[in-house]
Amino acid sequence: MNEAYRYCPVCSTPLAPVTLLEDGGPKERLRCPACTWTHWNNPTPVLAGVVEYQGQILLARNAAWEGKMYALITGFMEAGETPQDGIAREILEETNLQAREIHLIGVYDFQRMNQVIIAYHARCEGEVKLSLELVDYRLFTPDKVKCWPAGTGYALADWLRSRGHEPQFIEWARPSPDPSAPPESRIA
Numbered sequence: 775m776n777e778a779y780r781y782c783p784v785c786s787t788p789l790a791p792v793t794l795l796e797d798g799g800p801k802e803r804l805r806c807p808a809c810t811w812t813h814w815n816n817p818t819p820v821l822a823g824v825v826e827y828q829g830q831i832l833l834a835r836n837a838a839w840e841g842k843m844y845a846l847i848t849g850f851m852e853a854g855e856t857p858q859d860g861i862a863r864e865i866l867e868e869t870n871l872q873a874r875e876i877h878l879i880g881v882y883d884f885q886r887m888n889q890v891i892i893a894y895h896a897r898c899e900g901e902v903k904l905s906l907e908l909v910d911y912r913l914f915t916p917d918k919v920k921c922w923p924a925g926t927g928y929a930l931a932d933w934l935r936s937r938g939h940e941p942q943f944i945e946w947a948r949p950s951p952d953p954s955a956p957p958e959s960r961i962a
């Protein structure tokens with residue numbers, strides 16, 4: 775992620791690894807040697823929705839993904855909205871469904887992408903119309919849906935357990951930080 779920041783956004787000086795004393799002790803970070811602006815590289819909040827629709831779980835397939843991977847509805851939280859408003863917005867934008875009841879499932883790390891996932895269960899109504907980002911969706915009954923070994927998959931598993939279903943996981947190849955890795959490894 776550091777490669778994306780080469781210059782200070784405040785004074786345009788090239789950034790460099792600079793060690794400064796922080797609350798936890800001396801710490802090297804990408805900083806501006808001129809004005810000490812610091813690239814904190816904090817994780818980005820991502821919202822995820824276990825969409826319950828007509829008693830089933832809606833999983834969708836992103837146009838950018840190869841293979842047959844179906845996953846939760848996700849999107850970046852935006853400035854000026856609550857996480858609940860954000861997941862309702864994402865569900866509406868991506869599926870055209872209205873979220874009627876939204877409950878927090880949990881918060882999950884996704885360190886490979888430097889993200890933190892805030893996952894909700896949303897009971898939804900309306901008529902499904904996918905955004906251009908999504909190519910397909912499938913509805914699964916809770917006893918048939920398969921989870922995946924990554925942040926949003928663990929969220930789905932936790933929600934299933936809360937409803938008395940023992941989650942089943944699909945097998946994935948070992949996750950790789952390589953950007954040429956299969957897209958499945960980049961799914962939250």
Ligand SMILES: [Zn+2]
Binds near residue numbers: 783785786806808809
């Ligand atoms: Zn600067």
